[in-house]
Amino acid sequence: MSDTVESVIVAIDGPSGTGKSSTSKAVASALGLSYLDTGAQYRAITWWMISNGIDVADPAAIAAVAGKPVIESGTDPAAPAITVDGLDASGPIRTQEVTSKVSAVSAVPEVRTVITDLQRSIASAAAQGIVVEGRDIGTTVLPDADLKIFLTASPEARAARRSGEIKGSDVAATREALIRRDAADSSRKTSPLAKADDAVEVDTTDLSLQQVIECVVTLVEERRSTPKQVAR
């Protein structure tokens, strides 16, 4: 019997604020895997569009330049990095302006083609395996992932979590903004936010972050000990 641990690809999808980033980073760190935040990539391309004066309400204008920005993502879960044309984008992609425009930009099919290709090449280069988090990883980007998780939580729990990050923020307004973004991400034509048929759904509403991390680590370990059955 070999001592080498097989590479594993884990897809973690779900709506905003369900704990995808926190869980994915912790699971990747615990298991020695790489980590990819695909939302950061859509935020990065959105930031580039805004910085270059592209009208984000004009899908044709976005499509015409979708291949221009050079986006690079680091995959160290302890220090996730993202650059656009060589510039550190980790701060600018978290602004309210980018958050309010990212659903429109990420709905453009040409944008999704560019970013999906990038995500697949990063995943295939991860020798030890990778945890990839987003909205369409299990359904579209990596349909053959070894394990697919779909995280959910009530809008109230998600809004409370998000509001906890920003002192003095309005929980009701945060809740409405989350619901609006989820509706846009779920209703777009090209690879919408959706649970893959073979994903394991984990409702995190009443779970602590530590409980969610332990649950996902257990699921990965179980998958590693019982390889996926391939349909013939």
Ligand SMILES: Nc1ncnc2c1ncn2[C@@H]1O[C@H](COP(=O)(O)OP(=O)(O)OP(=O)(O)O)[C@@H](O)[C@H]1O
């Ligand atoms: N189970 C949990 N219990 C309490 N707080 C949590 C839980 N999971 C995540 N959080 C907190 O909720 C906030 C949002 O989590 P996180 O950024 O991981 O969500 P996300 O699904 O990646 O969101 P988005 O899609 O908007 O990027 C963070 O402050 C995180 O610490």
Ligand SMILES: Nc1ccn([C@H]2C[C@H](O)[C@@H](COP(=O)(O)O)O2)c(=O)n1
């Ligand atoms: N695989 C993905 C990941 C993200 N998006 C879009 C939709 C989200 O609203 C936005 C930002 O993601 P977040 O940083 O909040 O995780 O990016 C997508 O379409 N597909």
